[in-house]
Amino acid sequence: MLIRIDKDKCTGCEACIASCPYDAIIIKDGKAEINELCQMCKACLSVCPEGAISEVSEDSDQKEKGQGRGVWVFAEQRDGKTAVVSFELLGAGRRLASELNTELSAVLFGCTESEADELIKWGADKVYHCNDEIIKVFNDEPYAKLLSDLIQEHKPDIVLAGATPIGRSFIPRVAARLKTGLTADCTSLDIDKETGNLLQTRPAFGGNIMATILCPFTRPQMATVRPRVMKRGEYDEKRKGAIININADNIKSRTNVIETVKEASETALNLQEASIIVAGGRGVGGPKGFEILFELAEALGASIAASRAAVDEGWIPYRHQVGQTGKTVGPKLYIACGISGAVQHLVGMQSSDIIIAINKNPEAPIFNTANFGIVGDLFELIPLLTKKIKEAKGL
Amino acid sequence: MKIIVCIKQVPDTAEVRINPETNTLIRDGVPSIINPYDMHAIEAGLHIKEKAGGNVTVITMGPPQAETALREAISMGVDSAVLLTDRAFAGSDTWATAYTLAKAIEYLGADIILCGKQAIDGDTAQVGPEIAEFLDIPHISYIRKIDEIKDNKIVVQRLMDDGYDVIESSFPVLLTVVKELNVPRLPSIKGKMAAKKAVIQKMNAADIKADENCLGLKGSPTQVRNIFAPEVKKDRIMLEGTTEEKVTALVNELMRLKCL
Amino acid sequence: MDYFLSEEQVMIRDLARQIAEEKIVPVRAELDETGEFPWDIMKVLAQSDLFGLFIPEEYGGLGKGCLELSIAVEELSRACLGVSTTFAANALGTYPLLLFGTDEQKKKYLPDIAAGKRLVAFGLTEANAGSDAGGTQTTARLEGNEYIINGTKQWITNGGEAEVYTIIAITDRSKGPRGASAFVVEKGTPGFTFGKKENKMGIRASATTELIFDNCRIPRDNIIGKEGMGFVVAMKTLDSSRTGVGAQGVGVAQGAFEEAVKFAKQRVQFGHPVITFQAVQHMLADMATSIEASRALVYAVARFIDSGAKDVSKESAMSKLFATDVAMKVTTDAVQVMGGSGYMKEYPVEKMMRDAKILQIYEGTNQIQRNVIGQALIKEFTKKK
Incomplete structure (x- = not known):
């Protein structure tokens, strides 16, 4: 066209x-x-x-449509432990597989077989598993080669991976090698009823618009999905499936991972794992404003997040930033205080189960995304809320 | 050391807004800038040149007006600039874009290719690794620090979610960089004067000996089906009353929802 | 207003503005608080080629003139006068070499200065010699192939931070003002030390110290010009640099004015933004008018100097006098427009007001400028008769 x-x-x-x-x-x-x-x-x-x-x-x-069958999920690991995003991908993959009436497979590089077994319990019918030395630590070339070979051999219809540093780094190589399309950072995945094509929806322009992308002619259709966007599938202790062991013979790499260094970024981890988040924006007014948020967070057992505006002002470090250029979070409860609700922020937190917005401007766009809204002065509301929550919890 | 930096001219997305009535982007007065991550790639290129010698070329694929971005890069101190422009490139997705850039880089030759980790308009982070695949060279993403550069290898730190990996690679190699790597320099007056006079090398599909079936829309596996404004939730409840009443109502809701 | 700047001049202005906004504005309050010398910003200025603006191309500079320097100084001053003082004082210290240096001296110093590798300071003022330069007590005595310098210079901008110092010392006391000579002295020369860093009311990012010479021996070749030309060197240097101080005035006034307008549009009293009140509008109108007048004068004098005019004392004194008096008035009024907020350190205008005061004092107080203008008028009208 x-x-x-x-x-x-x-x-x-x-x-x-x-x-x-x-x-x-x-x-x-x-x-x-x-x-x-x-x-x-x-x-x-x-x-x-x-x-x-x-x-x-x-x-x-008038291109000929490529052929493929089955939905695949690339399950990534770090230090031999499967990343949570893999379970989320299996949740999404399960749904797509049943719509297409096909099976769901996972690919796992560099873990023990018990981790592979976990993937079955999380919904995979089959796990292609490799635990050779060369793929224990993430390295682009071996990962890309091994996954490409597997895809070429088994020809799946759809391949999903996490939009993590790992997935975003080597999956494009796989797509380039296989001459197929890849859509990054999808926020929703559906099947087009008529054509059976995968509808891949993702934000663009800093989250200002959403675009639905198709990969109509080539197979597999490949997509990465940000962590915390999809819901995990159901865990079934008794689920049975097949584990197919593969080996990584003859795979070479021109890059060499010398060392893997862990840095404590507890907040980042906390934020993505947190079930309750209290977030502050420009309306918090300064570092002192964040103090009352910290008190509320303590009462709730919550983590603290911030909008870009507050981070740019230097009121709170970058690692607390949620949104397009920060973390994506999906807690049970997200309390947005003095955050106007720019789209850039919303893309980072809109998958939260319950969103509460507190803002003195009744026109603030954050209220359009919120489940509960309170218009008012947060310097009055928050301390009172902290007090009442403490009472309710019997603290 | 021959260094090529791939850059993209993008609208300053921080200033893009949606018109809620027409559902279209309001672009009036939105300036075009060099993709901010690419600024760090340019700085990295200049830094490597200063340390290890060589020359730095910037390359972009885009319409003739993308020349502005190339000239800005020259004002920062890069040696030369190449504009890939051809009607045949229209409608390129990341695959076709990476193919086109790779063909040009193959033609020009390079030891180190630098890209920003992603562009702020598309945010895909795909073009860099795909270029590396097309060129059949290694790549390392998310470079936050260059530890050492020797004649035959480079050692860098790759930013990960839980820390960083120290990785070494042979040349040629493609690196995508994150903001933590450096602070991009401002242009200099001499650079700006050079930029004004510089001749930008223009190349089309034939120049880079590209397979036309791999270019533009024809060569793009993905298609944009439609675009729309992000939807907003509609089920909100506004809590009214005095401060006391609002807070009490909220606490009751939280208890009902078992959030406490 | 359009001053019909050339494409290159616009380029220089835009770059200086970008540096001011991106690198200086974010740190100016902190620099003011700590009084820390802005080395990071000096590095940026060096990388941008701004140090080489007025230095001839054969010595690695850009070969531009007084107007280009004024434009750059104005933009830096709009953000922070402390930083722009450091930058302008570097030019001040360079002028003796530029105007009177031998080719060897120029080759030795100018390329490094143009590249921003070495900072320069100018040492004229002493405890008993400020407005009255004739009171200079620092001496330079020739002994073989060396001059031996003794004495103390006071309130020297860039003191301690600069690598190169151009100073005035008496070589023959019996000749009065014609007994002074100019010298270049490098930091690190034995017998050359610095006093403590002064704690100032404003321009706190700039460094001000004493230069202490105690039997400091320098090569005979370090004299700038001939023996006895010291005051000529000093006066010509000041003639060249005064317009730069005028440009500082334009810049700081512009910066304060913009803050005041921004605030007046936001601040609501009696149900309206205060900018809607005539009392405020009239203040802003006066501020805007006087800034434009001083900019027009500074640019006109800069162009006059760049035209190669021989005697520019009167005009350069006028540009310094007028623009810096305007700066003091405008920065004070900016604080007034902003009321209590203007007085608080949360906003930059109180700093601008403190900073502006120095402009009426250094490089010849505004009273001295009037003397210079007055003397020139007498000469002019005597000739006419």
């Missing part, structure tokens, strides 16, 4: 220019023209008052 502009109809009114999120329409000699930035998102089609913009097919659209 291509987007075409009918130069005879175009009046050069520039209405289309603002509609284009990719800066792909320019005015040349008084007429609109589409340049190479066009992503075929079709946002411009409906805005042209003259109907001068249309979609045209090309010969190359």
Whole structure:
């Protein structure tokens, strides 16, 4: 497909220019023209008052659709322990597999077989498992080679991986090698009922817009998913499945991991694991404002997060930042205090089960995302809330 | 040391807003900038040149106006700039973009290729590793520190969620960098003057000997089906009354929801 | 207002502004508080080539003139006068070498100065010689192939931090003002030490110390110009640099004015932003008008100097006098517009007001500037008769 502009109809009114999120329409000699930035998102089609913009097919659209069967999840590990995101991917994968009426497999590199067994309990029908020395520590080239080979051999329809430092680093190599599409950081995955294609939805432009991406002709369809976005599947102690051991013979690497160093970033971990989070934004007013949030957090047993505005002001360190450029969190309860609710922040916390917004501006967009909202002065509300929660908990 | 830095011109997303009525992006007055992560890649390139010698080339794929970004890089001190521009590149997804850049890099030749960890408009972080795969060279993502550069190897630190990995690689290698690596320098006056005069090398699909079936929309495995504004939850309850009443109501809700 | 700056001049302004906004504004309050010397910012200025602005291309500079230097100084001053003082004092210390140095001296010092590798300071003032330069007591005595310097210079900007010092000392007391000579002295020369760092009211990021010479021996070749030319060197140096002080005035006034407008738009009293009140508007109007007038004068004088004019004493004194008196008035009024907030350290205008005061004092008090102008007027009207 291509987007075409009918130069005879175009009046050069520039209405289309603002509609284009990719800066792909320019005015040349008084007429609109589409340049190479066009992503075929079709946002411009409906805005042209003259109907001068249309979609045209090309010969190359008649591609043959690739074939594949089965849903795969790449289960990553660090220090021999499976990462939580793997269980979340199995939850999503299970749902897709049943819609497609196919089986769900996991791929696990560098763990003992008991970890592989866990993946079955979390929903996998099959686990391709390799525990050779060369893949015990994450290294891009061996991981990419081994996974590509497996995919080429078994030809799955869909491959999912975590949008973690590991997944985001080597999965693109796999996609490049297999000549197939990869969609990063998906927030939702669905099956198109008509075509059976995977609908991959992800935020773009700093979370200001959402885009649904297709990989219509090549297989597998590959996607990475941010941790904390999908819900875990059901854990079934009795579930049985097959573990297929594979070996990594003849795999070489030009990079060598010399050392793996752990750095205490407890807050970061805490934030992503936390079940309750108290977050502050610009409305908190300063480091002193955060003190009353810390008191509330203590009463609730919560972790402290912040919006970018508060971090940029230097009121609280970066590791507390939630949002597009910070952490993505998904606690049971998220209390947003003095956070206006810029989209950049929302993408980092909107999967929280319950969101409470406290803001003095009744028009603040955060209220649109919240389950409960209170308009008022947080310097009055929060200390009182802390007190009442302590009473309720009998502290 | 021949160093190539891949950069992208992007809209300053911090200033992009959605028009809630038309569901389109409000771009008026939104400036185009060099992708902020790529600024750190440029700084890394200049730093490596200062330490190990060599020259730094910036490369971008984009429309003719992307030249501005290349000139800005020259004003910071890079030696030369290449603009990949061709109608055939239109509609490239990450796969086709990486293919195109890789073909150009293959043509130009490089020992070290640097990319920002991701672009702020797409946030995919895919193009860097994909370029490495197309070139059949190793890559290391999320570089937060360069420990040492020798004639035949480089040792770097890769940022991970729970710390960092120390990794060594042979050359050529592709590195994607994070903000922690450095502070990008500002341009200099001499650099700005050089940027004004610099001749930007322009290359098209034929110049880089690309397979046209791998370019642009034709070469892109993925397609954008549609775009839309992020949805908002509708089930909110506003708690009203005096401060005391609001807080009491909230505590009751929390108890009902078993959050306490 | 459009001053029809060239493309290059706009480039210099934009770069200086970018440095000011990205690197200076975020740290200026802290620098003011601690009085720490801004080495990080000096590095940025060096990397940006700004130190080489007014140094000829053959010595590694950009070969620009007084206008370009004024534009850069104005932008830096808009953010922090302490930083811009350090930068401008470097130029002040360089002028004796630039105007009167031998080719060897220029080759030896200017490339490093242009690259920002070595900072310079100018040493004229002494305990008994400020406005009255004739009271200079530091002496330089020739002995074989060396001058031996004795005496103490006071309140020297960049003292202790600079590597290169251009100073004035008496070589022949019997000749009065014609008995002074200029010298270049390097940090680290035996017998050359520094007094304590002064604790100042404003421009606290800049370093001010005594230079103490105790039988400090320097090579005979370190004299700048000939023996007896010391005061000519000093006066020509000040003629060249005064416009820069005027540019500092324009910059700090502009910075304070912008803060005041921003605040007046936000601050609501009696149900309206205070900018809607005529009392406030009139203050802002006066501030804006006087800033524009001083900028116009500074730029005009800078262009006059760049044209190669021979005698610029009167004009450069005018630009310094007018622009710095305006700076004091505007920064004071900015505090007034902002009321209690303006007086608090949360906002930058109280610092700007404290900083601005020095402009009326250093490089010739504004009273001395009036003397210079007055003397020039007498000369001018005597000639006309």
